[in-house]
Amino acid sequence: MPVPDGLVCSGCTACVKICPTGAITLKNDRQLVFKYDACIACRACVDACAPGALVMGPGIDGATSRGALTHTFSINKLSPNLPEKPQTKDAVIPEKIKIFARSMHVREVDCGSCNACELEIAAISNPVYDAERFGIHIVASPRHADVLFVTGPVTRQMELALRKTDAATPTPKLIVAIGACACSGGLFGNTPVTGTGVDEFIGVDLYIPGCPPSPRAILRSILALRSGTI
């Protein structure tokens, strides 16, 4: 995903204009705001940036709110790194997350993704990423699930199925929105036939951005949530 690389930004707003999901905005003429929940990592802003002040960095890991995926940079002094994460040593892990810290049974619900997110979620169980070693197990029914992984902007024709799957999952449960579409509607959100992401319909505990997020990013984000480091 695009990050400032420390060079001077000219404030030309070429990136703001070209971003297909409106993930970049200019605030008070002096701050560039990146909403990574909507970023589809398409590189259009990087290509459009004449002074070369933006580069493609690694993916951004998940967060427990959309707000935490918004990063603000002062222009003319773009910071070379992302803002530091809050201290996590004394983090209090909510009870609801703590009970899943060593074992998580996951049901996946596709609500209109392009299938890239599904392929990456399926990949976390392959021998390379091997999510089972962390006690993360994919199950076949919401009745067996502690966690729902939800992808897609939530299409009109999947809304009911999502609500029913959510209702069929016993509490306590965690809802994880995976991918730009699920986090914010992404490229296809907010049309007559699509919603603006999962949290328009059901509560979300973890947002994992990316288009799609890599299996590494998905695993890192889940583990970070369980260990209370986000």
Added chain:
Amino acid sequence: MHIRSIKDIVRAIDNKAGEYAGKAGKRPGEALGEALGGALGEVLIDIELSLLPKLALDIVDELHGTLQFIFAVDERSHNNGFSLHHIFGIPSKHCLLHLKSVIPADAPEFPSLALQLPAMNWHERKIADMLGLTPVGHPDPRRLVLHEDWPQGVYPWRDDFDSKQKVPRVKGTYEFHRIEGEGVFEIAVGPVHAGIIEPGHFRFSSVGEKILYLELRLFYKHRGIERFMRGRSLLEGALVAERVSGDETVANSVAYSQAIERIFKVAIPERAQRLRAVFLELERMHCHLADIGGAATDIAFSIGAAKAALLREKVMSLCEMVSGSRFLRGMIAPGGLRRDIDNEVIHRISSFIEIALCDVKELEATTFSRSSVIDRFMKTGVLSTEHALNLGVVGPVARASGIAVDTRTDYPYGFYAMHPLDIITRFDGDVAARVRLKFDEVRQSLGIIEAALGAIKSGAVRTGDFAVSSRGQALGWVEAPRGMTLCWVEIDDEAKIANCRLRTPSFNNWPALPYALHGNIVPDFPLVNKSFNLSYAGNDL
């Protein structure tokens, strides 16, 4: 030329072929305005709507064409009607014949061909849903894309549809076909499935374990992509095309980009053509390997599934190293590639070929040396050649049922015009044939990558100034991992997308699945479905 009969059509095709043959020697690609090097490609002919049924059947009977794609566009603002487009593939002439007719605004209907050409069943119903044009004489006029809670009389592809407003839900019912008889019962599956799979509803009518009938109910993932394309810039169009279907990222964006390049009559640089072919084949490899692994998973053959996943992961990592994206996103745009890759990276791809060939050989030996695999794969889910032909099936599913169709050979484009391929076919039409074919095609892809990189020279990877307005329309075509993808684009005066229609191979192949399942047992459904490897996202759009 005024078209009256099939003879006029043949003459029009031959004239155009002659025209191209005269110019091709001098400036291949450029002179053709095709970026295709010698292939005839799309031939657009205007016809009268009333002649359509006769001409269509004659094209199928006499020219051995297959009707691939029907779409329609609202042109009431400037043409006093809707334009109706029928695209036929005629492999013997290397021609994609594009018949265009006009449906008057005051009589919004057109003659249905679905009874004679069953492949057109879904195409015509989609037009009815999206534009409110009635296919007269259609055997199954139920809704297809829009579900029962979509109000009557609201047509999302019409110009007067308000794309800013939510559409209210109404009460409605969907009637499944009912199979009746002693001991017949229904099993309803989905839309949310047991694995990490896309959503869709399957309604089995069975007796005991045996499937008598399967009805598909899809389009849960309908995102309105074709309407969404309207008014987008050319770059945005490529970004949208990349996100139509995850493992067809390159195929869809290349099909879209080729349509734009044909509108602007731009031939892309040879380096870009070669690299596009490399990306297309890498994509085919990871798609096929996911499929081979998936078939192993579905018969609980863990070692095969694990080995396939490991090899696929190697391909995905290679893609990430090449482009920064495991799905090769952000590389393709109209005019070529968005950026070059360095020679070190090209070297890494070349050196991967040998490793992959060894791994593929081992994986195939592991898979097909087990009697448990043979037992589950062979004679399971047989799609007969006749059904495959009648239903207009494309890609590996068609080739495994003995039909030699491959867009790369039939309508060559880009690097494939310089590098002719043999079409690989198998004849059994069962799961074993489809899985075997995918192994063959992975090996073929490695050969294509080797050939494309073998003589690659440094140079530009992007050309063309697409800012100058050039109103026009054209078709782009690509052999995606699942078969032929067709993308038709119309550009307005400001170089923005006026209309876009997309047909991914899955839209043609889904209706064939129930025919392959007839008489099979319900527990074999996941395996047969996996061997078809159908995309829901690419189908539902």
